[in-house]
Amino acid sequence: MSQLFKKALLLGLGVTVLIEETMEKIAGELAKRGKMTTEEARKMAKDLVDEAKKEIESVHQKGIKGLEKVFSDFHVTTKKEFEDLEKRVKDLEKAYKDTK
Template identity: 35%
Template sequence: MNELLKKALSLGVGVTLLTKEKIESAVDELVKKGELAPAESKELVRRLVEKGEAGQEEWKQLLREQLKSLLAELQIATKEDIEALSRRIEKLENPTS
């Protein structure tokens, strides 16, 4: 499951990079057509990329919430559950400690 999460997040990063390239290409085209001043192009790219990154963060948060809900629904033990059980076993095996 952890590997699936890593792949999903990597996909989101890849989409952001691809989107940045497309944004830069579209803005360059606007500059070539004279619809945008070259001095304004970098700022426009920066603003659009920032908006895309903000959207990506929202997407990541939504994905985390969905995965957390799914794991709870499937009743899969969390790291904290396993650590608590390990401590309990340690106490049972070594009652004098």
């Protein structure tokens, strides 16, 4: 499960970098052609990249919530729940051994 999240996060970061590079190229071309100043082009690129980052984060969060719901619906134990149960079993085993 955590591998899936890591891959999704890396994919989102890769897309963000690609979008940022593409927007900088487009902004540079517009500035060269005189359609806007270099500063306007940089601001436009930054604004678009910031918006793309927000959208990617939103999609990522929705994906996580969706997976959590699916796991919950199918009664899949989370890693934390499993670790908590494992600790309780160890504590009970120790308590049992101490009573002997």
